[in-house]
Amino acid sequence: MERATHIVHEKAPTLPPPVMSVGIARWLKENLFSSASNIVLTFVVIYLLWLIIPPFLDWAIFDAVWVAASRAECWDTADGACWAVVVTRFDQFVYGDYPKSERWRANLAFVLLFVALAPVLYDRIPWRRHLVGFSICYPVVAYILLIGGLGLPEVETARFGGFLLTIVIGITGISASLPLGILLALGRQSDLFIIRVLCVAFIEFIRGVPLITLLFVASTLLNYFMPPGTSFNLLVRVLIMVTLFSAAYLAEVIRGGLQAMPAGQYEAAKSLGLPYWKTMRLVILPQALKISIPGIVNSFIALYKDTTLVIIIGLLDPLGIGKATLSDTTWQGLSTEVYIFVAIFFFLCCFGMSRYSAWLERRLHTGH
Amino acid sequence: MTDQDIQGSEEAFTGAVSDEVVIDITSMNKWFGDFHVLKDINLTVYRGERIVICGPSGSGKSTMIRCINRLEKHQRGRVEVDGIELTDNIKKMDQVRREVGMVFQHFNLFPHLTVLENCTLAPIWVRRMPRAEADESAMRYLERVKIPEQASKYPGQLSGGQQQRVAIARSLCMEPRVMLFDEPTSALDPEMIKEVLEVMVDLAESGMTMLVVSHEMGFARQVANRIIFMDEGQIVEQAPPTEFFRNPKSDRTKLFLSQILHSAEA
Numbered sequence: 001m002e003r004a005t006h007i008v009h010e011k012a013p014t015l016p017p018p019v020m021s022v023g024i025a026r027w028l029k030e031n032l033f034s035s036a037s038n039i040v041l042t043f044v045v046i047y048l049l050w051l052i053i054p055p056f057l058d059w060a061i062f063d064a065v066w067v068a069a070s071r072a073e074c075w076d077t078a079d080g081a082c083w084a085v086v087v088t089r090f091d092q093f094v095y096g097d098y099p100k101s102e103r104w105r106a107n108l109a110f111v112l113l114f115v116a117l118a119p120v121l122y123d124r125i126p127w128r129r130h131l132v133g134f135s136i137c138y139p140v141v142a143y144i145l146l147i148g149g150l151g152l153p154e155v156e157t158a159r160f161g162g163f164l165l166t167i168v169i170g171i172t173g174i175s176a177s178l179p180l181g182i183l184l185a186l187g188r189q190s191d192l193f194i195i196r197v198l199c200v201a202f203i204e205f206i207r208g209v210p211l212i213t214l215l216f217v218a219s220t221l222l223n224y225f226m227p228p229g230t231s232f233n234l235l236v237r238v239l240i241m242v243t244l245f246s247a248a249y250l251a252e253v254i255r256g257g258l259q260a261m262p263a264g265q266y267e268a269a270k271s272l273g274l275p276y277w278k279t280m281r282l283v284i285l286p287q288a289l290k291i292s293i294p295g296i297v298n299s300f301i302a303l304y305k306d307t308t309l310v311i312i313i314g315l316l317d318p319l320g321i322g323k324a325t326l327s328d329t330t331w332q333g334l335s336t337e338v339y340i341f342v343a344i345f346f347f348l349c350c351f352g353m354s355r356y357s358a359w360l361e362r363r364l365h366t367g368h
Numbered sequence: 369m370t371d372q373d374i375q376g377s378e379e380a381f382t383g384a385v386s387d388e389v390v391i392d393i394t395s396m397n398k399w400f401g402d403f404h405v406l407k408d409i410n411l412t413v414y415r416g417e418r419i420v421i422c423g424p425s426g427s428g429k430s431t432m433i434r435c436i437n438r439l440e441k442h443q444r445g446r447v448e449v450d451g452i453e454l455t456d457n458i459k460k461m462d463q464v465r466r467e468v469g470m471v472f473q474h475f476n477l478f479p480h481l482t483v484l485e486n487c488t489l490a491p492i493w494v495r496r497m498p499r500a501e502a503d504e505s506a507m508r509y510l511e512r513v514k515i516p517e518q519a520s521k522y523p524g525q526l527s528g529g530q531q532q533r534v535a536i537a538r539s540l541c542m543e544p545r546v547m548l549f550d551e552p553t554s555a556l557d558p559e560m561i562k563e564v565l566e567v568m569v570d571l572a573e574s575g576m577t578m579l580v581v582s583h584e585m586g587f588a589r590q591v592a593n594r595i596i597f598m599d600e601g602q603i604v605e606q607a608p609p610t611e612f613f614r615n616p617k618s619d620r621t622k623l624f625l626s627q628i629l630h631s632a633e634a
Contacts (some may be wrong), residue, residue, distance in 0.1 A: 005424075222491050262476075264472060264476035265473055265476060265478065267470075267472065267476060268470075268472065268476035268477070268478070269440050269478075270437075270439060270465060270541070271437055271439065271465055271468070271469070271470035271539075272465065272466075272489070272494065272538070272542060273462045273463070273465040273466035273490060273494045273542065274462075274489075274490060274493060274494055275458070276458075278493050282489060282493060283478055283489075286480050287478075287479065287480050290480065309443035364480070366479055366480055366522035366523075366524055366525075
């Protein structure tokens with residue numbers, strides 16, 4: 001054995017990889033044609049897609065009717081989807097009962113929402129510092145635009161509906177529940193007994209009760225607790241309940257992230273003399289929240305879809321508008337079209353959130 | 369290997385030690401549950417001293433130096449750092465920690481910040497130093513630990529030795545009066561131990577007061593003015609390096625030295 005000494009004098013050359021191990025060819029081979037059973041599966045799936053997709057496209061697009069006055073007219077014209085119901089009722093789906101003359105305010109609030117979100121969601125935007133200032137003021141701006149004030153006539157929140165209502169509840173719930181969830185998660189880990197107990201009790205109570213129950217409480221019971229004479233807007237009550245509900249779930253997700261932090265990070269921050277809140281803000285939370293992104297976004301998506309539950313206490317979210325539309329004799333029987341339309345709206349919003357979170361995770365990856 | 373490199377210049381370095389007391393520990397005791405980890409520790413450290421603390425694992429070395437910046441609380445006795453007694457007063461403890469730098473076995477860099485941001489975080493947020501000034505001083509310290517070119521990288525992209533040098537620079541940026549090292553080289557590959565020890569030697573030569581928990585006996589010979597041997601929560605023996613190595617008094621020290629010197633030769 002000892003004689004088998006082997007010495008290499010030249011460095012081994014660096015070679016390009018073989019053709020079949022890169023690019024599309026490799027992808028196809030690895031994913032679709034890697035084995036006999038995989039090849040069979042690939043063809044079965046292609047056949048199924050061929051069975052499903054063309055008829056669906058015929059129904060949804062080629063044979064569809066986009067303009068018609070009623071369902072009967074639709075069905076006389078063609079046998080595809082009757083999108084005319086959605087086209088005719090489009091404004092209602094978007095704004096609910098928001099007065100026509102004031103709808104520009106909702107539109108403006110919607111556009112400004114993106115201006116406010118941009119610096120929060122994307123940190124390399126130019127003039128970020130100034131834009132963040134606007135983001136902080138946005139809730140007030142949106143309140144004035146949507147509800148009224150500063151010379152704008154008041155619009156009752158009972159007239160909010162459709163996607164407008166979904167977005168108002170969804171965005172408010174999301175942006176208010178995140179900070180509250182963080183505080184609850186930190187409180188649950190606090191050294192102060194009272195704070196810890198309060199946080200645990202709150203989280204466990206909210207998690208143990210269905211959201212619908214909380215919404216009923218919001219719509220009826222809260223009135224008993226309030227001093228007589230104070231009328232508490234129904235939408236505000238819903239917003240509070242949705243926020244609390246989501247915050248309890250977020251707190252648990254974030255607690256998971258906090259527990260994943262090695263003790264060494266706390267010790268390093270302490271040994272540099274950083275006080276508690278600065279340690280949390282600068283060292284612990286940036287890392288803990290990063291780990292929790294998938295869970296946090298999961299909760300946000302759940303919250304966004306749960307906004308449809310407000311239909312039960314009489315608010316007209318997109319599903320409510322859909323139901324109202326379908327009970328109109330002109331459009332009866334078109335539930336497929338109506339619900340597909342609503343589903344597409346929710347899917348686009350939720351899929352967008354999911355893509356953003358995937359991007360953010362890649363973005364925050366610092367190679368360790 | 370590293371031992372021998374540094375051993376060559378045995379006793380070449382004798383830094384000045386003043387008679388100003390920086391750390392004063394009197395009859396400190398600590399328990400983990402029922403386990404008595406630190407038993408009646410008495411230790412006075414003067415400005416400019418370089419103390420190496422060694423001993424078998426579980427002897428309480430790390431716990432002792434962690435009590436000095438109150439990462440661990442002692443339960444009986446008295447610890448004074450820079451004239452401030454260590455208590456539960458959080459404000460005062462943060463004040464003490466600003467003056468006491470600490471380097472950990474596992475570096476504990478902040479992975480979400482670049483090397484430069486790791487170094488400037490505390491000066492900016494604790495010392496309220498303007499950013500430009502903090503950047504400049506951080507670069508000076510990164511040059512001193514010989515990695516200024518890594519400033520914009522993230523810790524995850526560096527080798528262990530480089531990370532530990534960043535950790536040293538990060539502590540130095542707070543311009544501490546004392547530096548604690550908790551086994552700074554024991555998580556490193558042999559070839560990286562040397563680069564970290566060189567930085568520590570350089571630091572010792574600059575007159576920094578240092579307490580180092582380490583088994584690097586070559587380093588101890590070269591820079592320490594006092595070696596402390598701990599066993600079972602007690603300080604068993606303390607002596608200047610020459611005396612400690614040539615003429616250990618207690619049997620436990622002799623046994624320990626024969627074991628680690630034997631393994632160093634192997």
